[in-house]
Amino acid sequence: MLLVALLVLAFGLAADLGPQFTAWPGSRADGDVFKILLGDSRKLFANEFFVKADAYYHSGFYPTIFDNNEAFKTAHMAEDTGAVSSSNHGEEENFMGPPRNWIDAFGRHFFPDRHTHLDQGGPGDDLSSSDEVREILPWLKLSTDLDPQNVQNYTVTAYWLRERMHKTDAAYQVLLEGLQQNPGSCEILFELGRLYAESDHDTNRALNVWSAAVRNWHPVKGSDDEVIANNFIDEKITTQLAETELDLAHPQLAIEWFEKAKLVSRTPASLQERIDKIRRETPATSAPPSAAAP
Amino acid sequence: MRNIIAVAGVVIKELYRRKDFYVLFIVTVLICLVMASVNIFNDDKIVRYLKELCLLLVLVSSLVIAISTTARQIPAERENRTLLPLLAKPLSRVQLLLGKFFGCWIACGLTLLCFYVFFGALSASREHHWPLLQYFQAGMLHWFALGIIVAMALLGSLVFAAPSSNSTICFVVVGGIMLVGRHLDKIALPLPEPVRSLTMAIYYAIPHLEFFDTRDLIIHNWPLIHWNYFGLAMLYALAYIAVFLTGASLVFRRHAVN
Numbered sequence: 001m002l003l004v005a006l007l008v009l010a011f012g013l014a015a016d017l018g019p020q021f022t023a024w025p026g027s028r029a030d031g032d033v034f035k036i037l038l039g040d041s042r043k044l045f046a047n048e049f050f051v052k053a054d055a056y057y058h059s060g061f062y063p064t065i066f067d068n069n070e071a072f073k074t075a076h077m078a079e080d081t082g083a084v085s086s087s088n089h090g091e092e093e094n095f096m097g098p099p100r101n102w103i104d105a106f107g108r109h110f111f112p113d114r115h116t117h118l119d120q121g122g123p124g125d126d127l128s129s130s131d132e133v134r135e136i137l138p139w140l141k142l143s144t145d146l147d148p149q150n151v152q153n154y155t156v157t158a159y160w161l162r163e164r165m166h167k168t169d170a171a172y173q174v175l176l177e178g179l180q181q182n183p184g185s186c187e188i189l190f191e192l193g194r195l196y197a198e199s200d201h202d203t204n205r206a207l208n209v210w211s212a213a214v215r216n217w218h219p220v221k222g223s224d225d226e227v228i229a230n231n232f233i234d235e236k237i238t239t240q241l242a243e244t245e246l247d248l249a250h251p252q253l254a255i256e257w258f259e260k261a262k263l264v265s266r267t268p269a270s271l272q273e274r275i276d277k278i279r280r281e282t283p284a285t286s287a288p289p290s291a292a293a294p
Numbered sequence: 295m296r297n298i299i300a301v302a303g304v305v306i307k308e309l310y311r312r313k314d315f316y317v318l319f320i321v322t323v324l325i326c327l328v329m330a331s332v333n334i335f336n337d338d339k340i341v342r343y344l345k346e347l348c349l350l351l352v353l354v355s356s357l358v359i360a361i362s363t364t365a366r367q368i369p370a371e372r373e374n375r376t377l378l379p380l381l382a383k384p385l386s387r388v389q390l391l392l393g394k395f396f397g398c399w400i401a402c403g404l405t406l407l408c409f410y411v412f413f414g415a416l417s418a419s420r421e422h423h424w425p426l427l428q429y430f431q432a433g434m435l436h437w438f439a440l441g442i443i444v445a446m447a448l449l450g451s452l453v454f455a456a457p458s459s460n461s462t463i464c465f466v467v468v469g470g471i472m473l474v475g476r477h478l479d480k481i482a483l484p485l486p487e488p489v490r491s492l493t494m495a496i497y498y499a500i501p502h503l504e505f506f507d508t509r510d511l512i513i514h515n516w517p518l519i520h521w522n523y524f525g526l527a528m529l530y531a532l533a534y535i536a537v538f539l540t541g542a543s544l545v546f547r548r549h550a551v552n
Contacts, residue, residue, distance in 0.1 A: 056342060060510035066477040100479055103502060107476055109523040110435075110505050112516055123516045138334050138343040161335060170335045 038146075046147030053077060053139035053156075059122045061112035068095045076117065077136055078152055081159040083190060085232035087225060119164055133164045154178030155191040168199040186233050189213035190240070197244065207244060213237045214260075231264035238264075239271070251282040297385045301393025302400060309363060309401040318355040319408060325351060326416055341420035342513050348416055349509045352409040353436075359405050360440045361464045364398045364447035365457040368546075387546050395448055395539060402440040406433055425512075431519055432508045438531035439506035443468055445538035446501075452545045468503060476504045501534040 035042065054075040055062035063069040071092035078084040093115045099105035116122050118133040137157065144153040155178070158171040172195060178188040190213050197206035214237055220230045242257035258275045262268040309315060326348045334340050371377040380390060410433045418424050443464065450460040474481070475497075482493035505527050508519065 056514075059514035059516070064477065066474075066480050103498070104476075104479065106523070106526070107502060107505055109519055110508050110527070111510050112514060123514060134335075134337055134340050135342040137337070138332075138340060141334060165335075165337070167335060167337075 042146040046143045049139045049143040053136040056136045057118050059112055059116055061115055063095045078156050081156055083155060083236060085229045131164050133160050148181040151182050151185045151187045155187050158191050162195055162199050171195055184216040186213045186217045190237050210237050210241050234264045235261050251278050297389045298393040302397035305397025306401045314359055315405050322351040322355055341417055345417050345513045348413050356406055356440055360402045360443050361447050361461050364444045365451050365460045367394045368451045369457050388543050391543055391546055398444045399441050403437050406437055427518055428512055431524055432512050435506040435508055438528055439503050442501050442531055442534045445535045449538045449542040452542055471500055471503045475500055475502050
């Protein structure tokens with residue numbers, strides 16, 4: 001009788017507390033195993049796996065925390081997508097410096113010792129194997145699962161899936177997932193526009209997506225690097241819109257987009273030259289070229 | 295020589311009669327097979343993450359087998375009171391030490407062979423090629439590194455009080471060498487004297503086990519290590535093995551066996 005009573009009590013408590021626990025904000029019972037196991041500390045690991053992916057991009061030739069990593073501040077696999085501003089300086093080929101002693105000189109024969117990129121053939125310099133960039137994908141996927149709010153994971157993954165592995169559908173799904181986790185992200189919308197333009201050859205759709213990206217862009221206040229990165233993506237989107245409008249024989253629209261790009265660009269003079277060239281080449285829109293920005 | 299081979303044979307038999315190797319091997323196989331079943335963008339050619347995981351498990355398992363097997367050799371003989379009868383036979387202390395060393399080292403070699411065959415099969419299932427010479431170099435370097443570790447653990451079993459403390463110290467030392475051994479000279483530069491000189495002395499004195507860790511070369515399909523440097527690494531390992539075994543025999547000579 002006592003056992004039955006205890007079982008009834010346990011069942012009643014579970015039935016009563018279950019819905020309260022599910023509705024509780026601190027509940028982690030949403031099926032995400034990383035969130036349950038690690039909580040917010042999963043974001044610490046996410047960055048490590050993102051760096052690991054870049055190490056794989058370099059076939060293991062990568063600076064440790066004891067080496068000069070000035071040339072690896074921005075992951076090269078992200079920089080090579082053309083959609084990320086680079087903060088790299090210094091020598092990427094020779095971050096270890098010359099051998100310091102005979103032990104160091106001897107030891108360099110037993111680990112990767114040359115700067116290569118997987119999309120350029122890796123250690124074998126075999127351009128036909130540029131699809132070996134696939135090897136970075138598991139680490140990017142893991143990084144994405146651990147930190148869904150890091151938009152670079154989605155854009156880099158989608159770029160390489162589309163560009164080297166010709167898996168446009170998979171790239172599209174990755175970007176959609178990124179937009180679900182990061183609604184209105186300019187970087188993801190830019191990459192999605194590139195997918196439509198370069199892979200699907202659907203220029204109209206690309207223009208719509210890039211326009212949405214521009215509407216979602218806002219200036220940020222923060223560290224210099226954050227401001228530069230934010231302005232960089234706006235410049236990329238607006239220049240891409242300008243180039244596309246130019247290809248569609250809409251020079252006036254192209255000039256308007258270049259003018260907007262000049263506002264955030266670090267090289268406004270080059271954009272002004274571009275505008276002047278368009279005005280010269282399209283008589284209907286000719287106007288005295290404005291003075292180059294200082 | 296026959297005495298050394300006899301002692302070594304007993305150690306090898308002990309390895310395959312105990313559960314250590316089988317448990318570690320099965321765990322390695324299971325983990326690798328589970329990770330191999332993960333679907334990553336429907337691409338079945340992605341293999342490097344799997345190779346890295348497998349080689350990491352092989353490294354950890356081989357270290358566990360090498361250190362735990364070696365650390366208990368002499369203490370077990372002493373505990374079972376078989377050490378004195380052994381040495382009462384025409385078996386010198388040096389022969390016993392060498393027998394134990396070669397037994398543990400060959401046992402490690404056999405386990406490495408099993409692990410590397412599995413690794414080769416796993417990577418060939420995706421890459422569809424067998425870089426046998428690269429695997430041979432990696433396996434031999436790994437085996438010689440284990441030789442250094444076995445000799446070090448054997449010396450430790452004569453210096454430290456218990457197998458547990460010996461094992462712990464060996465794991466810490468080996469882990470430290472593999473993680474930061476290559477960088478100790480860089481770490482030493484900004485330090486004040488005399489810590490700087492001490493760190494540099496440690497840098498030059500320790501066996502640089504990181505020479506023998508060629509996982510990155512295997513994972514990322516780098517070309518072969520030049521055979522000259524491969525040979526020099528073998529000689530480097532043999533030199534440290536000789537140093538540790540000499541130290542062990544000197545300590546063992548002054549040890550009471552009862």
